[in-house]
Amino acid sequence: MAHIRIINPNTTASMTAAIYRAANDYAAVGTEVSACQPASGPVSIESHFDEAVSAVGVAQEVLKGEREGNIDAYVVACFGDPGLLAARELTRAPVVGIAEAAFHMATLVSTRFSIVTTLGRTGIIAEHLLEQYGFRHHCRRIRAAEIPVLDLEHHPEVAYRRIVEECCRARDEDGIGAIVLGCGGMANLTQEISREVGLPVIEGVTAGLKLAESLVGLGLYTSKHGDLDYPRAKPFTGQFADFSNL
Numbered sequence: 001m002a003h004i005r006i007i008n009p010n011t012t013a014s015m016t017a018a019i020y021r022a023a024n025d026y027a028a029v030g031t032e033v034s035a036c037q038p039a040s041g042p043v044s045i046e047s048h049f050d051e052a053v054s055a056v057g058v059a060q061e062v063l064k065g066e067r068e069g070n071i072d073a074y075v076v077a078c079f080g081d082p083g084l085l086a087a088r089e090l091t092r093a094p095v096v097g098i099a100e101a102a103f104h105m106a107t108l109v110s111t112r113f114s115i116v117t118t119l120g121r122t123g124i125i126a127e128h129l130l131e132q133y134g135f136r137h138h139c140r141r142i143r144a145a146e147i148p149v150l151d152l153e154h155h156p157e158v159a160y161r162r163i164v165e166e167c168c169r170a171r172d173e174d175g176i177g178a179i180v181l182g183c184g185g186m187a188n189l190t191q192e193i194s195r196e197v198g199l200p201v202i203e204g205v206t207a208g209l210k211l212a213e214s215l216v217g218l219g220l221y222t223s224k225h226g227d228l229d230y231p232r233a234k235p236f237t238g239q240f241a242d243f244s245n246l
């Protein structure tokens with residue numbers, strides 16, 4: 001039995017629920033999935049600033065999970081993987097970011113992939129992650145459907161069509177074998193888009209869940225030898241006082 005906690009770093013509860021449903025549909029027998037989002041922060045994450053603010057919320061949700069004591073792994077369900085390394089410092093449980101998970105999965109089924117994300121301005125965040133994780137040469141292009149994140153909920157039909165159109169352009173122009181969807185809010189679209197576009201389509205919530213299950217099943221844990229060791233205990237002031245002496 002593994003309990004996997006999925007953290008939606010934005011504060012839109014309906015997106016958290018959609019992310020939970022998508023993950024739970026793929027959970028193995030014996031896996032318990034739970035989902036949460038920070039009490040405060042951006043309703044959607046579409047910029048460096050949004051990422052920075054949401055990273056604090058991710059850390060707070062991991063600390064809550066550690067206090068609960070029964071979480072075997074965490075998934076950070078925003079394509080920018082906000083606060084991923086900081087989250088790993090706070091727990092021995094594996095912590096999987098959905099961008100990193102999707103990149104790994106995509107390279108297991110194709111030599112080259114393109115990313116289709118929401119707004120073009122967030123493409124640089126994915127570009128930085130490709131570099132950081134060592135997947136830069138696997139990714140042919142970072143494309144955007146040019147839809148705000150919450151349009152996935154507010155205008156799902158328009159959003160779906162724009163995503164599929166951009167996926168088709170990627171398939172026809174980029175010399176790729178697979179597509180990575182660049183938003184946690186796209187988690188429930190994978191199969192439908194894959195059927196319509198005719199390529200493997202990978203998104204990070206479900207990829208992250210299955211990788212987290214594998215890490216737990218292998219008995220792997222976040223190393224506490226080196227840079228992912230727990231933070232040195234120290235006082236924190238002001239709004240972060242509850243981070244004191246972790």
Ligand SMILES: O=C(O)C[C@H]1NC(=O)NC1=O
Nearest residue numbers: 044045078079118183184
């Ligand atoms: O980076 C993006 O465009 C998508 C990212 N933003 C968000 O609120 N959830 C996400 O996965």
